[in-house]
Amino acid sequence: MKKKNSHENLILEYAYLSDLYGDAIETGNHKKANKAYDELMAVYQQIKAQGALTSDAFHELLSAPSMGTRLWAATHYLVISHEESKKVLTALGEVSNSLLAVSAKMTLDEWKKGNLIL
Template identity: 95%
Template sequence: MKITECKIIQEYARLSDLYGDAIETGNHKKANKAYDELMAVYQQIKAQGALTSDAFHELLSAPSMGTRLWAATHYLAISYEESEKVLTALGEVSNCLLAVSAKTTLDEWKKGNLIL
């Protein structure tokens, strides 16, 4: 793996974790900022072809719920089955706003409403 690829995936993990924490604590300004930065990093990962890398795949089992949520979302087109397992598990977490996001993501993907 290229060093820049490794760094950009680490940044993706950091930002997705930050996003998840901000959502769970109700800090919409922090969440919106993290989201904007995360989407820019995602575009870089996508442009480099790093979505299929082992390093990105490992994010599906990251300790951070926010990271697992976003990695599974962005991995849907690569492996629906793996992503579905992660999103379903996240969707079963009680009293968690990210659980709602996970359920909604799966529902919208099944309807064909997500463009990644």
């Protein structure tokens, strides 16, 4: 069995934490969401520092089954490909009865205004 390298392990952790975050937001568990967010941002900084945002493994997160993972991956991928990210965020923003959809819309609005620091 092939051993995963460091950035692949970080991306797996990112996927797990972003999914956990999404589930917590949708169920109204803000304490769990805040904890997942803090851990997710720490993992994101490591991925970014390793230059792994441009990896195929990170790119695949844009089509992950989890809305939370797609939301965060598309947000963080805006600096790599804003067109591709906007498509993902726009699609997420069209999901009815979802707090993550609201977040996707807000993310796009803030990106267009130049207010996001990624």
